[in-house]
Amino acid sequence: MTPDVSSDRARRAELNSVCVVIPLFNEAEVIAAVVEDLRGSFGNIVCVDDGSSDGSAAIARSAGATVLQHPMNLGQGAALQTGFDYVVSQTDATHVVTFDADGQHRVNDASEMAELALRKRISVIYGSRFLDKRTKPGLKKRVVLQVAALMTRAFTGLRLTDAHNGLRVLSREALRKIRLEQNGMSHASEIVHQLAKSRLSWKEYPVEVLYTDYSKKKGQSLLNSINILIDLIVK
Amino acid sequence: MLSQWILVAAFVFVGFYLLKARRGSNQQAIRRIFIVIALIAGLLAVLFPDYTNVLAGLVGVGRGADLLLYAFVVFGLFYAVYQYRRQLWQEKVNTDLARALTLTQAQLDKVVEERESS
Numbered sequence: 340m341t342p343d344v345s346s347d348r349a350r351r352a353e354l355n356s357v358c359v360v361i362p363l364f365n366e367a368e369v370i371a372a373v374v375e376d377l378r379g380s381f382g383n384i385v386c387v388d389d390g391s392s393d394g395s396a397a398i399a400r401s402a403g404a405t406v407l408q409h410p411m412n413l414g415q416g417a418a419l420q421t422g423f424d425y426v427v428s429q430t431d432a433t434h435v436v437t438f439d440a441d442g443q444h445r446v447n448d449a450s451e452m453a454e455l456a457l458r459k460r461i462s463v464i465y466g467s468r469f470l471d472k473r474t475k476p477g478l479k480k481r482v483v484l485q486v487a488a489l490m491t492r493a494f495t496g497l498r499l500t501d502a503h504n505g506l507r508v509l510s511r512e513a514l515r516k517i518r519l520e521q522n523g524m525s526h527a528s529e530i531v532h533q534l535a536k537s538r539l540s541w542k543e544y545p546v547e548v549l550y551t552d553y554s555k556k557k558g559q560s561l562l563n564s565i566n567i568l569i570d571l572i573v574k
Numbered sequence: 575m576l577s578q579w580i581l582v583a584a585f586v587f588v589g590f591y592l593l594k595a596r597r598g599s600n601q602q603a604i605r606r607i608f609i610v611i612a613l614i615a616g617l618l619a620v621l622f623p624d625y626t627n628v629l630a631g632l633v634g635v636g637r638g639a640d641l642l643l644y645a646f647v648v649f650g651l652f653y654a655v656y657q658y659r660r661q662l663w664q665e666k667v668n669t670d671l672a673r674a675l676t677l678t679q680a681q682l683d684k685v686v687e688e689r690e691s692s
Contacts, residue, residue: 387676408679409673413668420673424677425677428677522669573592573662
Protein backbone atom coordinates (compact mmCIF):
# COMPACT_ATOMS: atom_id res chain seq x y z
CA MET A 340 0.00 0.00 0.00
CA THR A 341 1.26 3.52 -0.71
CA PRO A 342 1.63 5.88 2.22
CA ASP A 343 -1.64 7.55 3.01
CA VAL A 344 -1.09 11.10 1.79
CA SER A 345 -4.56 12.36 2.59
CA SER A 346 -4.33 11.43 6.27
CA ASP A 347 -0.91 13.06 6.41
CA ARG A 348 -2.47 16.22 5.10
CA ALA A 349 -5.35 15.98 7.59
CA ARG A 350 -2.82 15.56 10.37
CA ARG A 351 -0.91 18.58 9.12
CA ALA A 352 -4.11 20.65 9.04
CA GLU A 353 -4.88 19.61 12.59
CA LEU A 354 -1.46 20.67 13.77
CA ASN A 355 -1.78 24.06 12.07
CA SER A 356 -3.29 25.40 15.25
CA VAL A 357 -0.14 24.36 17.13
CA CYS A 358 2.83 26.70 17.37
CA VAL A 359 6.31 25.33 18.04
CA VAL A 360 8.42 27.61 20.25
CA ILE A 361 12.19 27.10 20.13
CA PRO A 362 14.55 29.04 22.41
CA LEU A 363 17.58 29.63 20.23
CA PHE A 364 21.09 30.54 21.33
CA ASN A 365 24.13 29.90 19.14
CA GLU A 366 22.97 26.75 17.37
CA ALA A 367 23.97 27.71 13.82
CA GLU A 368 25.24 24.19 13.08
CA VAL A 369 21.93 22.45 13.66
CA ILE A 370 19.04 24.92 13.71
CA ALA A 371 18.27 24.76 9.97
CA ALA A 372 17.77 20.99 10.10
CA VAL A 373 15.66 21.25 13.25
CA VAL A 374 13.35 23.88 11.72
CA GLU A 375 13.04 22.03 8.41
CA ASP A 376 12.18 18.77 10.18
CA LEU A 377 9.48 20.49 12.22
CA ARG A 378 8.00 22.15 9.15
CA GLY A 379 7.13 18.71 7.87
CA SER A 380 4.56 18.38 10.66
CA PHE A 381 3.81 21.82 12.04
CA GLY A 382 2.59 24.94 10.31
CA ASN A 383 4.04 27.52 12.63
CA ILE A 384 7.60 27.51 13.97
CA VAL A 385 8.74 30.37 16.19
CA CYS A 386 12.40 30.67 17.14
CA VAL A 387 13.21 33.08 19.95
CA ASP A 388 16.78 34.08 19.28
CA ASP A 389 18.39 34.94 22.58
CA GLY A 390 21.17 37.18 21.34
CA SER A 391 23.06 34.60 19.27
CA SER A 392 26.35 35.80 17.84
CA ASP A 393 26.77 33.08 15.21
CA GLY A 394 24.01 34.03 12.78
CA SER A 395 21.53 31.46 14.12
CA ALA A 396 18.65 33.91 13.71
CA ALA A 397 19.18 34.44 9.98
CA ILE A 398 19.64 30.72 9.41
CA ALA A 399 16.41 29.92 11.25
CA ARG A 400 14.58 32.59 9.28
CA SER A 401 15.71 31.27 5.92
CA ALA A 402 14.76 27.76 7.05
CA GLY A 403 11.22 29.05 7.34
CA ALA A 404 10.77 29.94 11.00
CA THR A 405 9.33 33.13 12.42
CA VAL A 406 12.23 34.61 14.37
CA LEU A 407 11.88 36.88 17.39
CA GLN A 408 15.15 38.45 18.48
CA HIS A 409 16.15 39.47 21.97
CA PRO A 410 18.44 42.50 21.86
CA MET A 411 20.84 40.71 24.24
CA ASN A 412 21.31 37.34 25.86
CA LEU A 413 18.83 36.87 28.71
CA GLY A 414 18.64 33.11 29.18
CA GLN A 415 16.54 30.20 28.03
CA GLY A 416 13.69 30.85 30.46
CA ALA A 417 13.37 34.43 29.27
CA ALA A 418 13.33 33.27 25.65
CA LEU A 419 10.55 30.80 26.35
CA GLN A 420 8.46 33.44 28.09
CA THR A 421 8.92 35.82 25.16
CA GLY A 422 7.73 33.04 22.85
CA PHE A 423 4.69 32.41 25.05
CA ASP A 424 3.83 36.13 25.13
CA TYR A 425 4.12 36.25 21.34
CA VAL A 426 1.84 33.27 20.86
CA VAL A 427 -0.82 34.63 23.20
CA SER A 428 -0.74 38.21 21.94
CA GLN A 429 0.02 37.85 18.23
CA THR A 430 -1.28 34.46 17.07
CA ASP A 431 -4.43 32.42 17.56
CA ALA A 432 -2.63 29.13 18.16
CA THR A 433 -4.46 26.80 20.53
CA HIS A 434 -1.34 24.96 21.69
CA VAL A 435 2.38 25.46 22.00
CA VAL A 436 5.06 22.81 21.68
CA THR A 437 8.34 23.75 23.36
CA PHE A 438 11.26 22.20 21.52
CA ASP A 439 15.03 22.44 22.03
CA ALA A 440 17.14 24.00 19.30
CA ASP A 441 20.00 21.52 19.55
CA GLY A 442 18.18 18.67 17.83
CA GLN A 443 17.86 16.40 20.86
CA HIS A 444 14.10 15.90 20.44
CA ARG A 445 12.29 13.85 17.81
CA VAL A 446 9.68 15.62 15.69
CA ASN A 447 7.54 12.48 15.75
CA ASP A 448 7.34 12.61 19.54
CA ALA A 449 6.32 16.27 19.34
CA SER A 450 3.55 15.70 16.81
CA GLU A 451 2.23 12.66 18.69
CA MET A 452 2.09 14.70 21.88
CA ALA A 453 0.36 17.60 20.13
CA GLU A 454 -2.21 15.28 18.56
CA LEU A 455 -2.88 13.69 21.93
CA ALA A 456 -3.37 17.10 23.54
CA LEU A 457 -5.80 18.14 20.81
CA ARG A 458 -7.74 14.89 20.75
CA LYS A 459 -8.02 14.25 24.47
CA ARG A 460 -8.17 17.92 25.46
CA ILE A 461 -5.26 17.62 27.87
CA SER A 462 -3.88 21.04 28.85
CA VAL A 463 -0.30 20.06 29.56
CA ILE A 464 1.79 17.16 28.30
CA TYR A 465 5.33 16.75 29.59
CA GLY A 466 7.79 14.72 27.59
CA SER A 467 9.65 12.15 29.66
CA ARG A 468 12.75 10.21 28.66
CA PHE A 469 12.34 7.79 31.56
CA LEU A 470 9.03 6.19 30.62
CA ASP A 471 10.61 3.74 28.20
CA LYS A 472 14.05 2.36 27.44
CA ARG A 473 14.81 4.28 24.26
CA THR A 474 16.93 7.03 25.84
CA LYS A 475 20.36 6.12 27.22
CA PRO A 476 21.32 9.11 29.37
CA GLY A 477 24.38 7.76 31.16
CA LEU A 478 24.70 7.43 34.91
CA LYS A 479 25.65 10.99 35.88
CA LYS A 480 22.87 12.57 33.86
CA ARG A 481 20.38 10.02 35.14
CA VAL A 482 21.26 10.90 38.75
CA VAL A 483 20.95 14.66 38.13
CA LEU A 484 17.58 14.28 36.45
CA GLN A 485 16.21 11.84 39.02
CA VAL A 486 17.19 14.21 41.83
CA ALA A 487 15.46 17.05 39.98
CA ALA A 488 12.33 14.94 39.50
CA LEU A 489 12.30 13.98 43.20
CA MET A 490 12.67 17.63 44.19
CA THR A 491 9.81 18.60 41.92
CA ARG A 492 7.71 15.84 43.37
CA ALA A 493 8.45 17.03 46.91
CA PHE A 494 7.62 20.65 46.08
CA THR A 495 4.53 20.19 43.89
CA GLY A 496 3.15 16.72 44.55
CA LEU A 497 3.20 16.00 40.81
CA ARG A 498 4.52 12.51 40.16
CA LEU A 499 6.74 13.46 37.23
CA THR A 500 9.48 11.12 36.11
CA ASP A 501 11.43 13.75 34.13
CA ALA A 502 11.08 17.34 35.29
CA HIS A 503 13.69 18.83 32.98
CA ASN A 504 12.65 17.79 29.52
CA GLY A 505 12.50 20.60 26.98
CA LEU A 506 9.73 18.91 24.99
CA ARG A 507 6.24 19.79 26.22
CA VAL A 508 2.82 20.67 24.89
CA LEU A 509 1.01 23.56 26.57
CA SER A 510 -2.51 24.73 25.81
CA ARG A 511 -3.28 28.41 25.44
CA GLU A 512 -5.03 28.21 28.81
CA ALA A 513 -1.84 26.80 30.36
CA LEU A 514 0.23 29.61 28.82
CA ARG A 515 -1.94 32.13 30.62
CA LYS A 516 -1.03 30.47 33.95
CA ILE A 517 2.70 30.69 33.30
CA ARG A 518 4.84 33.70 34.06
CA LEU A 519 8.49 32.69 34.03
CA GLU A 520 10.68 34.91 36.16
CA GLN A 521 13.74 32.69 36.14
CA ASN A 522 15.67 33.74 33.08
CA GLY A 523 18.24 30.98 33.32
CA MET A 524 17.89 27.22 33.42
CA SER A 525 15.45 27.04 36.36
CA HIS A 526 12.43 27.64 34.16
CA ALA A 527 11.71 23.94 33.72
CA SER A 528 10.97 23.57 37.43
CA GLU A 529 9.20 26.90 37.41
CA ILE A 530 6.81 25.80 34.65
CA VAL A 531 5.94 22.65 36.59
CA HIS A 532 5.42 24.62 39.83
CA GLN A 533 3.13 27.19 38.25
CA LEU A 534 1.10 24.62 36.32
CA ALA A 535 0.80 22.38 39.37
CA LYS A 536 -0.87 25.29 41.17
CA SER A 537 -3.26 25.83 38.24
CA ARG A 538 -4.65 22.28 38.57
CA LEU A 539 -4.98 21.91 34.79
CA SER A 540 -5.13 18.41 33.37
CA TRP A 541 -1.69 16.97 32.60
CA LYS A 542 0.03 13.84 31.41
CA GLU A 543 3.51 12.55 30.79
CA TYR A 544 4.37 11.10 27.41
CA PRO A 545 7.35 8.87 26.61
CA VAL A 546 9.85 10.59 24.33
CA GLU A 547 13.33 9.78 23.20
CA VAL A 548 16.14 12.24 23.82
CA LEU A 549 18.87 11.90 21.21
CA TYR A 550 22.24 12.39 22.85
CA THR A 551 24.37 13.41 19.93
CA ASP A 552 27.93 14.56 20.56
CA TYR A 553 26.63 18.00 19.73
CA SER A 554 23.86 18.08 22.33
CA LYS A 555 26.03 16.40 24.97
CA LYS A 556 28.28 19.43 25.02
CA LYS A 557 25.40 21.50 26.35
CA GLY A 558 24.09 19.35 29.20
CA GLN A 559 23.52 20.53 32.75
CA SER A 560 25.91 19.74 35.56
CA LEU A 561 25.10 18.33 38.96
CA LEU A 562 26.17 21.56 40.67
CA ASN A 563 23.75 23.53 38.55
CA SER A 564 20.87 21.73 40.22
CA ILE A 565 21.91 23.57 43.40
CA ASN A 566 21.50 26.84 41.48
CA ILE A 567 18.07 25.75 40.34
CA LEU A 568 17.01 24.94 43.89
CA ILE A 569 18.21 28.32 45.21
CA ASP A 570 16.57 30.16 42.30
CA LEU A 571 13.25 28.64 43.19
CA ILE A 572 13.49 29.62 46.86
CA VAL A 573 14.97 33.13 46.53
CA LYS A 574 12.81 34.98 44.04
CA MET B 575 23.96 36.81 76.90
CA LEU B 576 22.04 39.79 75.54
CA SER B 577 24.46 40.28 72.63
CA GLN B 578 23.82 36.76 71.40
CA TRP B 579 20.09 37.38 71.26
CA ILE B 580 20.65 40.62 69.37
CA LEU B 581 23.03 39.00 66.88
CA VAL B 582 20.80 35.99 66.28
CA ALA B 583 17.85 38.34 65.69
CA ALA B 584 19.95 40.39 63.27
CA PHE B 585 20.99 37.35 61.22
CA VAL B 586 17.43 36.05 61.13
CA PHE B 587 16.31 39.45 59.90
CA VAL B 588 18.92 39.44 57.12
CA GLY B 589 17.85 35.93 56.11
CA PHE B 590 14.23 36.99 56.07
CA TYR B 591 15.13 40.00 53.97
CA LEU B 592 16.89 37.74 51.47
CA LEU B 593 13.80 35.61 51.01
CA LYS B 594 10.87 37.90 51.44
CA ALA B 595 11.68 41.56 50.94
CA ARG B 596 9.61 43.28 48.30
CA ARG B 597 10.32 46.65 46.84
CA GLY B 598 8.20 49.38 48.35
CA SER B 599 8.31 52.66 50.17
CA ASN B 600 8.15 50.97 53.59
CA GLN B 601 11.26 48.96 52.78
CA GLN B 602 13.00 52.07 51.62
CA ALA B 603 12.08 53.91 54.81
CA ILE B 604 13.46 51.05 56.94
CA ARG B 605 16.70 51.06 54.98
CA ARG B 606 17.04 54.81 55.41
CA ILE B 607 16.42 54.61 59.15
CA PHE B 608 19.19 51.99 59.33
CA ILE B 609 21.59 54.21 57.46
CA VAL B 610 20.87 57.21 59.69
CA ILE B 611 21.30 55.11 62.84
CA ALA B 612 24.57 53.69 61.51
CA LEU B 613 25.86 57.19 60.72
CA ILE B 614 25.01 58.57 64.15
CA ALA B 615 26.40 55.50 65.92
CA GLY B 616 29.60 55.74 63.91
CA LEU B 617 29.99 59.41 64.74
CA LEU B 618 29.42 58.80 68.45
CA ALA B 619 31.86 55.90 68.47
CA VAL B 620 34.53 58.15 66.99
CA LEU B 621 33.86 61.07 69.35
CA PHE B 622 33.39 59.00 72.52
CA PRO B 623 35.40 55.80 72.06
CA ASP B 624 35.19 54.92 75.76
CA TYR B 625 31.41 54.62 75.61
CA THR B 626 31.67 51.73 73.13
CA ASN B 627 33.32 49.79 75.97
CA VAL B 628 30.46 50.72 78.29
CA LEU B 629 27.85 49.68 75.72
CA ALA B 630 29.77 46.47 75.08
CA GLY B 631 29.67 45.74 78.80
CA LEU B 632 25.92 46.34 78.89
CA VAL B 633 25.11 43.81 76.14
CA GLY B 634 27.71 41.33 77.36
CA VAL B 635 30.43 41.66 74.72
CA GLY B 636 34.00 41.90 76.03
CA ARG B 637 35.30 45.11 74.46
CA GLY B 638 33.97 48.00 72.41
CA ALA B 639 36.13 46.91 69.48
CA ASP B 640 34.36 43.54 69.44
CA LEU B 641 31.01 45.29 69.47
CA LEU B 642 32.06 47.38 66.46
CA LEU B 643 33.22 44.27 64.63
CA TYR B 644 29.86 42.55 65.19
CA ALA B 645 27.97 45.61 64.02
CA PHE B 646 30.22 45.81 60.96
CA VAL B 647 29.59 42.16 60.06
CA VAL B 648 25.81 42.50 60.41
CA PHE B 649 25.63 45.69 58.37
CA GLY B 650 28.01 44.30 55.75
CA LEU B 651 25.93 41.19 55.32
CA PHE B 652 22.74 43.17 55.14
CA TYR B 653 24.27 45.37 52.47
CA ALA B 654 25.35 42.38 50.38
CA VAL B 655 21.88 40.86 50.58
CA TYR B 656 20.24 44.15 49.73
CA GLN B 657 22.46 44.58 46.66
CA TYR B 658 21.71 41.01 45.59
CA ARG B 659 17.99 41.66 45.72
CA ARG B 660 18.42 44.93 43.87
CA GLN B 661 20.31 43.11 41.15
CA LEU B 662 17.53 40.53 40.82
CA TRP B 663 15.02 43.32 40.45
CA GLN B 664 17.22 45.11 37.92
CA GLU B 665 17.50 41.93 35.87
CA LYS B 666 13.74 41.61 35.84
CA VAL B 667 13.35 45.17 34.59
CA ASN B 668 15.93 44.54 31.87
CA THR B 669 14.13 41.39 30.82
CA ASP B 670 10.74 43.09 30.64
CA LEU B 671 12.22 45.88 28.57
CA ALA B 672 14.02 43.53 26.18
CA ARG B 673 10.89 41.42 25.81
CA ALA B 674 8.72 44.43 25.03
CA LEU B 675 11.22 45.47 22.38
CA THR B 676 11.28 41.99 20.89
CA LEU B 677 7.50 41.73 20.70
CA THR B 678 7.17 45.21 19.19
CA GLN B 679 9.75 44.28 16.57
CA ALA B 680 7.78 41.12 15.75
CA GLN B 681 4.65 43.19 15.25
CA LEU B 682 6.50 45.62 13.01
CA ASP B 683 7.95 42.77 10.96
CA LYS B 684 4.47 41.44 10.40
CA VAL B 685 3.14 44.81 9.23
CA VAL B 686 6.06 45.27 6.86
CA GLU B 687 5.61 41.77 5.48
CA GLU B 688 1.90 42.32 4.87
CA ARG B 689 2.57 45.61 3.14
CA GLU B 690 5.22 44.09 0.90
CA SER B 691 3.04 41.19 -0.13
CA SER B 692 0.02 43.36 -0.95
